[in-house]
Amino acid sequence: MTLLRRNSSVKSILEMAKTAGIIIIGDEILKGHTQDTNSFFLSKLLHTSGLVVKRTTIIGDDIDEIAHEMRVFAEKYDYVFTSGGIGPTHDDKTFDAAAVAFNEKLCPNETMVGLCKKYFGEGPMDSPKMKMALIPESAVLHFGVDPNSGESYKYPLVAIRNMFMFPGIPTLLEKQAKSLIHLFESNDEFAVERLLIKEGEIAIADVLRSCQDKFSASGVSVGSYPDITNNYYKVKVIIESKHSDASQAAKEYIVNSLPQKAVVEHYVENPVTLQGDDVYRCPRFPTNLRNKVDKSIDIIKESLGRYKMHQLCVAFNGGKDCTALLHLVYAVLCKELKESPNSMSCLYIKYVNPFEEIENFMEKSVTTYRLDLISVEGKVKEALKTLKSDRPQITGIFMGTRSTDPYSSNLESFSPTDPGWPDYMRINPLLEWTYHDVWEFVRILSLPYCMLYDLGYTSLGGRENTKKNEKLKYINENKVVSYRPAYTLQDEKFERNGRL
Template identity: 35%
Template sequence: MQPLSTSGIIFGTNSKNYLKIIRQIRSTFPRNQTAGIIIIGDEILKAQVKDTNSQFICNLLYKCGVRVKKISVISDNVDEVANEIREFSGKYTHVITSGGIGPTHDDVTYEGLGKAFGSPLHYHPKLVDIVKNKFGVESASSPGFKLAYIPKEASLHFGKNEETGRPLTYPCVTLKNVFVFPGSPNFLKGSFGSLCEKLFRTSKHFFSTQLYLNAREEVFANALTSVSKEFPDVTFGSYPDFSHSYYKARVTIESDNELEAQKARDKFCSLIPNNILVDYDQSPLENVVQKFERFVEKQKERRIYEDCLNKIESIYQAADKVAIYFDSNAESIVLTHLAFIASKRIQRNSSKIELLYCPQGKISSAEEKFLKQIVETYAVSLVFLKESPQEAIQNLPLTRPDLNIILFGAKSEEEKKEVFKESEELPRDIKMESPLMGWTSTNVWTFLTSLSLSYCSASDKR
């Protein structure tokens, strides 16, 4: 492979020859492009910082048609950096490094890069200008000038801010097929995110499909072995997950040939028991309105679901005055999802759905994990009520004077009385609405499972 540049050319977003040069660079790459990622930093090896950069890089490279073959995490050691870069450079089309380019003593990536290819370091004029005028470093003896001290044969690639369209302050430094990016996730995302398609995009696309199986791996292992031999250009993966509510294993099928991937999928499905395949939606919140409409079209009791959503949609016209009494059971999850659908239908994305959570004793680790998942998935506001349900609602006029309606997941008057005693009166101006009144447990679980909604197994009362 030819080096990217040996003349120190600066590639900026305003360069007239930028795209032409990038096309010339790409023409030297093989059709099946690969990448190796080197994460540099003792803080990663000591578990002081979690590596999120490699996942971000892999995701974007995959979309560009580049297959990542190896990820290495190494220490802040010049020789180790040099050796790893040299080895990766000879094996993969692209080498992406992250970390080790700051002003401190342990930032040795540029030194290791220069040593890997026998390129002496020098103060690059453009980077010196950036350090002085953009970073405000005056003294030449300042550690900040280490950011300008790079291999003499290296080139600069400036990404751009996606919001402003202006060039980023600091570039990606490149030597041969090695691209050096920062270790800070914020800077890495900005720089790599803006440069990835320009530097690494290919004409290749990966086609991937996933199957969800309610069976242990030994049930379908022979079938997986058989299809992997029959389709050598298709990649298969099997990932057990006994903590999931809907399935016990996930199988991935991937190829750069869509037809081959589909053939491999069909053959695998023909070799396994049909009853272990699970119709699972890994993104239940995407296109929720359309998915709800498709769901009710298949139901004999479609009216009960439609009437419930229409009622909730009417209530959420004044979303700031509504909250859902949430106790992690299936009914409260159904209410939360229906409220989310209603918000999408009336296009009220600015108002967060509010959940009132009253723990019944100590919260288990499973329920704590589930609550966190609900908050992250639906972007809801979760309010913990310290008192009993009765006391908490009696005190709401003081803590939430603007709250008028609380949605409660009772399906019958008997269920309502389990939480709220019949003799107790609600505070003035607060109404307790039960949109699921008249639903059966079958209705609830049909809704949950058909739409692949997460639920807390600890609260599963089926």
Template identity: 40%
Template sequence: MLRLLGKLNVDIVGKNSWGLHYFRRCFLNRSMSSKCTAGIIIIGDEITKGKVADTNSHYVAQKLYSLGVDVRKISVIPDEVDVIAEEVALFSKKFTHVVTAGGIGPTHDDITYQAIAHGLRERLILLPDLVALIKSHFKITVPDYDPLNPPTFPWDVETSSFDPALKMALVPASSRLHHANGVSVFPMVQVNNVYIMPGIPQYLKRCCRHLETLARNPDFAFLSNEIYVQTDEVRLAPILNAAVKQFGAHVSFGSYPVIGHSYYRTKLTMESSDQARLDAAYQYLSSELPADSIVSYDPMAIERAAEAIQDIIGGKGAHHHELQVPVSNAYQTIEECLSRYEPSEVCVSFNGGKDCSALLHLIHAAWTKRNKGSTTDGLRLRALYIRGQDPFPEMEQFIEDTRQRYNLELWTVPGPVRSGLKMALNEHPEIKAILMGTRRSDPHAANLQAFQMTDDGWPSVMRVSPILDWSYQQVWLLLRQLNLPYCNLYDKGYTSVGNRGNTQPNAALRVIDPATGLETYRPAYLLHDCMAERQGRL
């Protein structure tokens, strides 16, 4: 084995010392250790100056973790040649794989290719395949050129026949190109063990598909489990410390507190490459923690929406029995709406309240089930938010979070409702039906039908009300049983939320501490008298 490795050293060292180093790391990782490592380098002044939030490192780290690659370091650096060159050279020596994101465009501050070439001691070339892509994408004419002797960038744009876009084809000499579906001008460039990706998140995500084959570690997998508890970290520390002492040699533990979560206070994680040891650690913690502190929480509730709703409709699980009839009826109405109208003709009214939050999840389940694998895959569910005067900041934030969670195409228009609806329909005249979270206990809804056109004097559109006959308790039963997110105002005693000028916590949920006299409010889902739902609305 060592003789073979020495022979390969002689053959490679004179050609590319970086290639030798890459071979050594991959070879030794495969033959002597099952763990592959990675470093992620995020490049851009806009990141280091706080002008743009970095989401790329989170996505890449998740991707590599799923492939059995241990991410050891994430670095965020500015658009400076020496800084990039030094970081890439260091990472390339230290880790099996290196992923960079950002700085490969045509402008003056896009210097990643040049910096990586400098760091890995390679010259720059105009890669013919990249030149061809750029010519096609930007519709430019490129004169004859010598790819091995490219012009020095930046060239004089006014006197040179070379288009500035060609900067994106000026790459390190040993570059390999990996084409990504749907990405024409930003394929992934690989230089030894460095994968150079665009900084635009949509393009990066498509390029990351190549990591499935380039970085996957078939000899190693991260196995994990978690426990959610309604207990703070301080009280958990002795139990967690005991678990680490007993299982820490083979299981990694984590403790992550959260503030203001509707379902739990601390998430405990366990990670190992040994399923038996992982199971033993999980059983130990489950038995040592107070039974009433453990919460049954599903962090993938939205992703599993279609399956969970079908389980309720099919009567699977005794705890779903109370929801079977109302969910079945509501789902039938939603499916009828989606059958009557094209996907582009439907939107959901969403103002962040509990009712429309429950409805949105049902619609999302039906939408996902109906459109999966169809030609409408690229069409997102549309939602309309008519913003009233002086909304709660908590509600505004929840609406934005919901947009991201459900991947909504959200339209926001100013209120009041009638003028806001008119504005929305003027901007989107294709909309023929609006799904609404109206219930009969709402004002002017006692005689409403599941399908009913708007009244005279209102913009003409079909109102579809799937949860019209639901009770207050049924709404909360769906939200809480499926661990669905809702606005945290409801955990502070608000039961019906309007704006800051006309809404206050419900007096029926007020609690006075007899010892201190402090006033607090129980969460909205503990309100038993549904007739008192709107007591907090002025």
């Protein structure tokens, strides 16, 4: 009897929520010529609007196949959303398929005819200029409104019955969907709780299964999503229901069932969105680190008084020190410029045989911080000569150097390059920082860093001169040799123990 009541309860809750299906149309998607982003956008938008997306399908430019999917989806789900196949060419077949799906004729729509004439010019109804004016006879038009100007968008969303046919161009689809969300917005809301777990899925599988069994009668759904590249957690757990009390209770059950400190706290998904507030106002910095951060901020601010932005660049090679430096400079620029900096110049002196993990991290960092990457391969001195030739306007370089680094004990916050080297001012905001300061700063702020540091490397160079640090080596519970993360190194004098 308990099992029957549980299943009945879950079913009734699911039936109460409005459902949706998404059909992505286009041979170019199936052939890999174009990457689909529309299904991701629609799924996220619809979910936050209270709809349950039950299915997404991708099909080619075949009228009968499209029509079949439209009929099935329209009968099965409360709302259907299509993307693609709308345009003036022979392979734009969405309207034709909709007419077939619902046994209707394609007819010239007066409003659409006027729009086609306005933007494409006069032409017969069977011409490409008028193709988008032919829509199923019962179709209706919905014009979205630009939230900034208050004016209607030029092209309408065409709908028939419970199906909305969006263009395949992502920018157009997103504008229309956001402006017309009221057409299919549900009154239902999902109470969502999130947990970030340091353990892998195998270690938490029994707890999650137990939670699902315990709370399924309340309509709770528990999902786990592994992330093998994140520096702070291994699994993201999403707990959802239509009742906040049920979601919260399930979350507490999982937390109490896991080992202490298994759940990540104070995690920030994307620190750059804080635009420097994390650096300037973080309440979790210890006093000693807070003082060093403030002094580093003052050095960066002083450099902005000495140099124009176009005269400065950040030395960044994907290492831990310059990861901290990059975020510090970004934070100060956000505060001083009162907006996110655009195209901050960044010098990457690339090893001849770099780690793939470093290259991947560099690529992500360029996107995250919107860097103007200047990539030069070879020795430091030769790289600076190349920089001087290619970017003569740059005269100051922010460095992630610490006084404990080789040949750095006599450096000052502002130190010109040595005689015989290209003429630059080396700006050193981190001179007084220690190895542990860097890691404390990086991890308190949830800054992404190169994943090699989680695999036992403590100092990064090229493949030919870098190995894992033996001081982090241990035998795990399965009697397999493993390495602890770099931030767990106790004695920082062994930081470069892995450099050859």
